[in-house]
Amino acid sequence: MSIEDRFKQSVIATLAKRAANRCANPECGAVTSGPAGEPNGSVNVGEAAHIYGAHPSSARYDEKMASSDRGAITNAIWLCGNCHKRVDDDPSKYPPGLLFEWQREHERLISEQVGKTAAEVRHRYERRHLEEFGRLSYLAERLIIEKDAYWEYLLTAEVLRFEMAPTVQRWDALKRGLYTRPIKRIDRADTFSWLSDKSQEILLIVAAFSNLTNFELARALGEPGVAGSDVDIVSVCRLYGEACSNTLLWEESVRFTRVDDDFSEVCELFIGVAGEVIEQTAKIPKFLTEMIALRPTSGTYKLELMIDLPAEWEKRVTGALKRAERAFRR
Template sequence: MAAADKFKQPVITTLAKRAANRCSNPECGAITSGPTDNPDESINIGEAAHIYGANPGSARYDPSMTGVERSAISNAIWLCGNCHKLVDDDPNKYPAGLLFEWQREHERRISEQVEKSGNALRERYEQRHLEEFGRLSYLAERLILEKGDYWEYQLTAEVLRYELAPTVKRWTALKRGLYVKPVIRVENESFIHWLSDRMNEIQGITHAFSELTNSELTRAWGEPGIPGNDINIVTTCRLYAEICNSTLSWEETVRFARTSEEFSSVQNLLIGIAGKIIEECAKIPEFLINMINEKPTTGLFRLSLSLTLPDDWSEKISKAMEQALFATRFS
């Protein structure tokens, strides 16, 4: 296990206290610390268990996570040694979602016993608040409810990864030719209009992507020293996902169009240029987590996303279009 993926002692200590030193498995609940024969010592049989595994091959390992995310308390659950082995030996029976439910329910019960008054109202508020977001990952829900250090950036990284995952996978499949869609024929006389529509669409997509990156994200995070807005963060991340879905649809429209031989070279130059937006958007979560890893208190972190066209692309498409029009004129 890489050092960056291990839980640090402050995380372990806090996790044990939040669980009241009891196993979070609802069918167990064993006390995990107590006295020994030596009045100056105590015994501990509890362990900070990873919900998403710490290294390749371990239970519930998610390769898309960074070491910082794997070692965060948001990825931890307090279990006795027996239950830790139980859930890791059979990850299909004990998936990550179930462990998140265990952790949340266990802390809720402990909180009720510690505070008693006000917990019912708190629980009702949290449930109503989560309902405002619709479907989220378990980790995103935990980040929203707990709001620890740098939660705004952790939440952005998690929601982006969760929302983008289907589009990223489908974009990868499209590049590999793993699916097809009905072909739309573009006749020679309508090709210029078809091309104009595609160019206008990609300009709109690029503009929206730029606005989300340069304005909306920072607005959702809030000014320095002021907490961000979780609803705005999730909304912005979902707008990113919509842009990426539009990008994928654009690529499908280009790839599954059928043009004449004269215009095929123009069509080929369009293929792949929009998918770059999906690939650049997928870089944002890793950038944010790496930024958090430095535990900054002040400073400026710059993310540069490249949406540039291939070298000499404009000249190539102008030349291909000129040749196509010449060929059709004399065909």
């Protein structure tokens, strides 16, 4: 376990206070601190538990998380020692989503006891605000509510991962030949039109990713020193997810389509092009989490993504089409 995976003392102290030193397991709720035998002493049986595990052999470990995310308070829940052991010994019975629900409900109850009216108003606002987003991961919801330091970047990374994950997993399965689609055969007379449409579609796909990365993402994150918009961040991330899904559909369409042998060279140039775009885009969450792990206070960080077609791809496709056309006219 790296130092970043662990909870800092400041995180542990804040977590204990937010939990009022009570176990967040709703079936327990045990007081976790109290007086020791000597007048100046105290005892503590509470522990800061990781929701997503801190290292590969720990419960609920997620290899896609950055170390800084694992050691953040957004990945923490306050439990007594017994409950901590119980949830880590049986992670299938105590999955991350359940622990996030425990944490959220526990803090809600504590807030009501501290200041009932203010807490009720706050929680009404939180519920209404989260309703605007629809389905999100538990971690994304917590980032939106907490809005700790660097929240814009952490939220972007988390929502991007969440929205792109099904497509990234599906693309990996496609590369490994783990599924297929019904084969579609294009009539010889319609092949030129089909190939032309596919060429235009991939150019539009690349343009969409470029615009999202170069303009919309920066706009949602906000100008330096100005807080970003959680609504805009989620919206842009979902556009990425939609673009990735459409990109995979394009890749499937060219892989599971058969054309006359005269046009096979062109089709082979199409294979894998869209998948590369997906892989490049999947680098964004990793870049953001690694950047935030440094806890920067100033400076410039540059991400270069080759969201583009292979070198001279258009030229090669044009040449292959001309050769196909000559063969077609013989």
